[in-house]
Amino acid sequence: MCSGEATVAGLGRGVGGEKLEHWVGGLASVSTFMEGDHVRKWDCRGYFQGGQVPGRLAGGFALCYGVDRDYWDSLADRYEKDLLEIAREDRSGVLTEELETLGGEGISVADLGCGPGSLLPFLVGNFGEVIAVDYAEQLLGQARQRCRSRKVRFVCRDLSRGQPLPFKVEVVCCINALIDPDRDKRRGMLRSLRSAMSEKGLAVIVVPALESVFHVYHTLRMIREREGAPDGLDSNEAELMMGEEVDSFTSGIIKVGGTATKYWMQEELTATLTELDLKVHRVRKVQYPWTEEIENPPEWLDGMGPWDWLVICGGDGDGLQAG
Ligand SMILES: C[S@@+](CC[C@H](N)C(=O)[O-])C[C@H]1O[C@@H](n2cnc3c(N)ncnc32)[C@H](O)[C@@H]1O
Numbered sequence: 295m296c297s298g299e300a301t302v303a304g305l306g307r308g309v310g311g312e313k314l315e316h317w318v319g320g321l322a323s324v325s326t327f328m329e330g331d332h333v334r335k336w337d338c339r340g341y342f343q344g345g346q347v348p349g350r351l352a353g354g355f356a357l358c359y360g361v362d363r364d365y366w367d368s369l370a371d372r373y374e375k376d377l378l379e380i381a382r383e384d385r386s387g388v389l390t391e392e393l394e395t396l397g398g399e400g401i402s403v404a405d406l407g408c409g410p411g412s413l414l415p416f417l418v419g420n421f422g423e424v425i426a427v428d429y430a431e432q433l434l435g436q437a438r439q440r441c442r443s444r445k446v447r448f449v450c451r452d453l454s455r456g457q458p459l460p461f462k463v464e465v466v467c468c469i470n471a472l473i474d475p476d477r478d479k480r481r482g483m484l485r486s487l488r489s490a491m492s493e494k495g496l497a498v499i500v501v502p503a504l505e506s507v508f509h510v511y512h513t514l515r516m517i518r519e520r521e522g523a524p525d526g527l528d529s530n531e532a533e534l535m536m537g538e539e540v541d542s543f544t545s546g547i548i549k550v551g552g553t554a555t556k557y558w559m560q561e562e563l564t565a566t567l568t569e570l571d572l573k574v575h576r577v578r579k580v581q582y583p584w585t586e587e588i589e590n591p592p593e594w595l596d597g598m599g600p601w602d603w604l605v606i607c608g609g610d611g612d613g614l615q616a617g
Contacts, residue, residue: 400422414446456482456486463492501557502558503579506557509598521592572607573609
């Protein structure tokens with residue numbers, strides 16, 4: 295359930311294979327898109343990757359502020375089908391590479407905000423003990439079904455309260471869970487994360503990159519310049535659509551499928567972690583294929599695709615391999 299609902303115009307994102315006139319209904323100046331054009335599509339971290347988007351055809355959708363456990367549980371039935379799961383989509387292998395380096399039979403790991411548990415089979419294969427934490431009971435139930443290994447302990451807990459967790463592990467991962475638009479809740483989650491880290495423990499944190507949103511719109515303009523209309527976006531369309539998508543530039547809040555979602559700048563991320571006494575060892579990009587963001591991307595559009603930020607922090611660099 296979303297609190298504080300408000301209606302917003304349809305955003306500039308298409309859903310694979312459907313006629314796009316529907317979802318641009320709210321934007322008169324960009325009403326000429328056709329199926330197959332190069333446009334921004336839904337990507338996801340709580341956003342729909344395909345299929346039906348509730349309310350979309352009605353010309354708008356709810357803007358959900360204050361995502362809560364009911365919101366996440368409401369996605370449970372279609373999570374695997376509709377949402378991007380990093381364990382599936384990280385084609386660069388950056389996340390698994392980092393986790394493999396930190397793993398080992400005698401090493402324990404906690405997955406904070408594990409959702410339906412897409413990362414758990416990998417963690418079970420690479421660590422001695424796994425603790426999976428989430429506050430959405432239905433998602434946690436799915437994670438249980440998905441990973442029945444005895445190595446895994448499941449904990450239902452609201453991390454945003456910042457209370458110390460009842461365990462310590464060498465490695466904490468938190469993958470696209472620090473996305474609540476409420477800064478205090480994110481801080482609470484980070485305090486809980488910190489509390490679960492053993493003295494020399496390390497955290498592997500992945501968050502949506504705000505810079506990547508700019509990159510996608512800039513790329514859509516390049517597509518228009520090279521391919522001509524109706525592909526990509528002209529400058530007015532890009533300004534308009536990005537303006538519609540951004541809830542707050544200064545806070546990095548993006549409306550994703552109508553849901554207010556925190557996106558992070560690299561500097562903001564490192565400053566926040568440093569403030570919490572989590573030493574940042576390295577920041578990397580977890581890159582996704584262009585198809586995650588742009589429907590039918592042109593072939594010449596290779597190279598730097600959209601990305602999330604991955605950061606390794608904590609410890610003192612002497613214990614586990616901080617790099
Ligand atoms: C976008 S999903 C990511 C799930 C998983 N880490 C993945 O990458 O597939 C975000 C997850 O964070 C969880 N979450 C968000 N806020 C939380 C909180 N305050 N306490 C515990 N879990 C939370 C949600 O329930 C959801 O499962």
